[in-house]
Amino acid sequence: MSLTVGLYRPGDTLLHRLPVGAKLLGLAVLSVAIVALRGPIIAAGFLAVAVVLALVGRLDLVATARALRAVLVIAVLVALLQWWLFTFDRAVESLLDLVSLALLALTLTVTTPTTETLDAVVRWLRPLQRVGIDPERIALTISMAIQALPGTLTLAQETRDAARARGLGRSPRAYLSPFVIRVVARAHETGDALKARGLGD
Template sequence: MSMTVGLYRAGDTVLHRLPVGVKLFGLAVLSVAIVAVRGPLLAAGFLALAVALALIGRLDLPSTARALRAVLVIAFVVALLQWWLFTFDRAVESLLDLVSLALLALTLTVTTPTTETLDAVVRWIRPLQRFGLDPERVALTIAMAIQALPGTLALAQETRDAARARGLGRSPRAYLTPFVIRVVARAHETGDALKARGLGD
């Protein structure tokens, strides 16, 4: 199954029409606020805002649900660790925060062409070129991160299906361990490909 969540879809919503700079700035502000503000009630409020933005952007419900299902697996593991190490409230807050951040990122990429995002980033950091920062290399890194999202979600789906086929669908270790190994392996493959093209330094 192809995981296309996170890729731009043309539309005429308010979010589609907003300038890319406004959307990136808004995402940055909301992300900082989500991480900085404490409390499960406030975390629930941020999640409600993220859901509202996704509805405004008219994200495809089935694809978004599949994507968040994969994110929820990781979020639940993090939440369990937070509950074990700290408190139940902290666990709930972590779970809601991770889902909110994922949904906001998906909303941005679905309503904003990747080329516009990369052009804006290159334009903003070009003045830093005098300090040795390569805008094109930064843009390439961001593009790879965006394109890696659907592939990572696909790996999560495939790994979970494989665990279920072995009768281990309820075992977190049977899912998470091979998933992490496959993600790391793909990252190494990407790095080797970049080095072969002279882009790995």
């Protein structure tokens, strides 16, 4: 199944009706708070907030859960590293924080047209052109970041399906190695495309 989660879906929920500025500001504040505030209990609280917002935005919960499995794989690897280097509590916090951030980003993209987000960013940054900042380039960067998450999740699902088709669904190596290779290859392709358009510098 192709993962369409992360793409805008029209609706009439509270999150759909909120101005794009309020949503971006809310995402920024929550993201900073998630990173800055420590402790597994606080991290669990932020995850609960992210889940509530996803429910308010009426995300397709089944598709979202499937998509977040790929994020969960990465989050578990990061958590294991944190446990090895630091403590179990730090590992749990990292795991919950990564899932919360991913869910918040998905909720934003599902309830907000990408064009509205980019237009708002360009409008806010236009006064900074006087000091050499290119709003269009920054908007392009944000657009690529927004598209990167669902695109990466799609690659993860496709790689997992391919491993299962070969009877290797339980082998982490059969899944993770091709997944990393495909992500890196996609990044190189994107970089080459940007350079061909004179946007690589």
